[in-house]
Amino acid sequence: MNTISRFFWFCSGAHISTLEKHPTEHNKYIGIGATIFFTGLFAALSGGYAMYFVFKGDTAAVLFAVFFGLIWGLAIFNMDRYIVSSINKSSSTNKQILQATPRILLAIMIGIVISRPLELKIFDKEIKERLKVSYLNNQRSKIDTLNAAFGNKYKIEMDKLNGVKAERDSLASAIKTDRQKLNFEIFGNKTTETSGVMGYGPYAKRKEAELKQREQNLDTLTADVRALEKFVDGRKQFDGLMTEKLYTGKQLDSLTSIAGFADRNWALGQLSFNTDGTRDLNTSLAVTFIGLLFIFFECLPVFVKLMSSSGPYDHSVQNQESSQVHESDKDKDYEMAVVDGVHDTRVATEITKRKRQLTHPPSEEE
Incomplete structure (x- = not known):
């Protein structure tokens, strides 16, 4: 426990030898240090997780994450330690608040930076679902854009193909109708356009000859449609439209698993909104409160130091600093006296004695 206490004292930035003389202050600085x-x-943890996504897919991703996480954690630790230890408790309350404001x-700012990667991990499942929707919409938009560009590029060929298709379909429908009428004529079904006499008469023969000619025309149109479709498909293959398809579920899972930090960060921001653009209040509040929690946790050491009263340790530190400043001022006075060429015996003797004390401090026995 003594080792742990001293470790947390070190984390708090306290002067350990001075703090040991004031037992009533021990627990306070253990709390600040912890x-x-x-x-x-x-x-x-936050920095390592963020760096893991930067190098995700690399064989050394874990090594980079651990290395950067340690550096980032030590940097934040050192900065917090300096921030807390630099607040002067001997000053007035207003001055302490002024010192603590920056x-x-x-x-x-540090809390925001720390909280973001951890929020990405907390909402990992929701982020993946939002990324799937985004990737699918982007792919659909890309295909629509390519099709629109292809239609503009080959407008004449597409119009010709559509015209021939319409003509073929119209002719095929007319042939079907006339074939039914011919059957009515042969089997003696009485209609407004048939005689009602059963048999294969002159009218039926003429109708069948006309149908054969029209079927030949239909075959010609069908061949033209196939030739035009073959040309259009070749152009689509050349322009890359045939290879662009909507992602399958397996492909979406693979894409979300290798998504980078930027995509995941964007998806986290989009969780506050539904897919139709309306605001999702519950998710928005959850993301906000988690961020505020880490910001408060980062500010907590400063708040603890501000809220704590000035104790014996603070007074001891203040006295030591004042004594050191006083001794430094006296050293400067002695140096100035020598520079000015003071020949007074008493002053010269005091200067010599002072220099001897500075260069050869007395031992404990002396």
């Missing part, structure tokens, strides 16, 4: 440590730990703003 908060800073876990903030750095979350930063390491640090709080910096902590907010």
